[in-house]
Amino acid sequence: MSGLQRIAILGAESTGKSCLVTALACVLQSRGHNVRTVDEVLRSWCDREGRTPLAHEQIGIAQTQAQAVQGIQQGVVISDTTPLMTAVYSDLLFGDDSLYPMALAHQALFDNTLVTGLDLPWVADGLQRDGPHVRGPVDTLVRQALERAGITYHVVYGQGQQRLNNALLALGLPGEDTAGGMVREKAQFAIHQGRTVWQCNACSDPDCEHQLFSGLLAKRVDPGAR
Template sequence: MAVCVALLGGESSGKSTLAQALERHLNDIHGLRAVCVPEHLRAWCEARGRAPHAHEQAAIADEQTRLIDRAKHAPGVDLVIADTTALMVAAYSALYFQDDTLLAPSLAAQRTCDLTLLMGLDLPWTPDGLFRDSPAVRDATDSLLRRELQDAGIAFQTVYGQGDARLQQALRAVGTALGRPLVKEDPALANGLRPWSCDNCSDPDCEHRLFTGLLSRNA
């Protein structure tokens, strides 16, 4: 069965861009057969020209999980990149409809992923003229995801940066999940330094300050 990498994050946080970049890089550079499972919620909304109602959320979440499972069991696939999971649908249900009943099953599905990457909030929020709501909703979604993942004991790694910088971070995490290096070793690690850890890891602002501080010192 293929290794599954799940990307989580609120609207306009770079999930789809990173998912597509990972798929191209892993296939073209590393010779892996990587497939990207797109966000079913967005496809659903685009097909109908509207956001789902509360009673439609569960079926959308179930279909996202089904698509990921099908890709994981497809012959010859090495790695599945899930451009979000059912947990995103559950998060939106909780935020928009005050319905948290989808959280437990979506977290159970999230546990079957080998690696969870949470998008950092350092990218500028941009409206798409269709479904994106506001930076406040993105922030609230990020907070909810962090809380639910931490309460459920599901490990996740936050990725920051733009373009290739974010891709390289993600590739390092994917390489660890695969048990093979996908990027050159970080000079900071070669000099005996170790990645930072934060006792207040639920605070994205604190996390971002620490991360960007390390980048500037190691530049």
């Protein structure tokens, strides 16, 4: 990796996005890269306001997320979600698809887009998460939007070190050795207080992936449900 490289981590709630951002940043820094991470704006917004955003507040969150990424002009930038996730939730929860053009234009700025798979157990996290019932529809909308815009992406599955290694391989980078991975995973578990443990029984199996996505395409949650 040289110059400015942008990596987006997308995915439904409770699919290990933040953990993966932390792990990737740690690995790339240990390999000598200048790494900057961009936190999820929605999380800080909900913490500050004590509620989830209304329909008209979604655009501001999306714009703030985009500006945080665009404000970094060197090194490796790893973004924990992008405006595309805001667009998806606006579509799903409010029936508003107006944010997609802006979100997809911004998504095209990323060199790599990783989508976290649905193989992890859902874990509650206060206002931040609606429930396991929205994960399938969100995952479907994310993939459909990326494919509609012709944006290449890789879905990352796996438990612990395997999930990290699959992400590294998707980025065209070598994986981590087992010893180093164990140290990093323990540190990560402590940072997140065990809230986002990685778990999977069929990591990156192409048949499993095809079957999963085909099933998700047939489902759609009520936009008014939360």
